[in-house]
Amino acid sequence: MTLLFKVDDARAHDWKSLFQTHAPDIEVRLWPDIGDPAQIQFFASWQPPADLHVQFPNLQVVFATSAGVDQFDLSALPEHIEVVRMLDPGIAQGIVEYVCFAVLSLHREIPLYLDQQRQHHWQTRPLIPARQRRVGVMGLGNLGIAALQSLRPFGFDLSGWARSEKHIEGVRCFAGDQQLIPFLNQCDLLICLLPLTADTRGILNAKTFAALPHGARLINLGRGGHLVESDLLDALATGQIEQAILDVLNDEPPSQNHPYWDHPRIWLTPHIGAMTSPDSAFKLLLENIRRHQRGEPMQGAIARDVGY
Ligand code: GLV
DSSP: OEEEEESOHHHHHHHHHHHHHHOTTSEEEETTOOOOGGGOOEEEESSOOTTHHHHOTTOOEEEESSSOOTTSOGGGSOTTSEEEOOOOHHHHHHHHHHHHHHHHHHHTTHHHHHHHHHTTOOOOOOOOOGGGOEEEEEOOSHHHHHHHHHHGGGTOEEEEEESSOOOBTTBEEEETGGGHHHHHHTOSEEEEOOOOOTTTTTOBSHHHHHHSOTTEEEEEOSOGGGBOHHHHHHHHHHTSEEEEEESOOSSSSOOTTOTTTTOTTEEEOOSOSOOOOHHHHHHHHHHHHHHHHHTOOOTTBOOTTTTO
């Protein structure tokens, strides 16, 4: 049983020592020391090479070390190779922290007050109660649900939108294409936590922004590919969107002359919303390998036809 990791050096060694301690029957190899490629059955990575199944002819499972699997070219991978996304509780915790930081910053007008500080200007705005802020989450998978649950104690007016119908306590749920516009119509703060698929690519576009209440705020924690970058600039210019907080971009890092770097109403962070930690994710990865060995379904195995 051989598992190959292609991850950053620091985490690679953590993964390896966890397997050596708790599952010595599984041989762990670290990229680029792949040894005999025919012995690799399991592959774990965030940034995979393109021709995985050609390089590793006996590959059975690809484990993404990320919540998203959009970096894998699913159409190029033969059907018998299973692809599993990472349901690390550490990722959910990271997303919850980021969502709380971003929602509370926007709710409490922190971008405006930081601008005022730079101008030596001391002026208050009325404090809007959380129950009057309508916060909507696009994407109601494990991360969207965790985000909504973390916002509940503050008393925000919460809603969510997903491809299929969902029921979440304390959250107005909207589903499918037909309910997208009604959902957007009532989002003062919109958070994107969707998976990136052919259906969701470019979903944060001019039409979406036009359906939001004037002066809405945007938080993108999904993928850069969800956002049509020039449409956001236009929506910020007219005030349709008042402020955006973006953790993901199409090109990471963006080019030095990218207009977002210096935009006064965009906050950028370098894709740090959440990161898989071997400590919190090891148990689940090992359990999935054991399930695979027993011929049982793995947690986070993706459905090829929907892409998540
Ligand atoms: C990070 O973006 C992830 O998908 O885990």
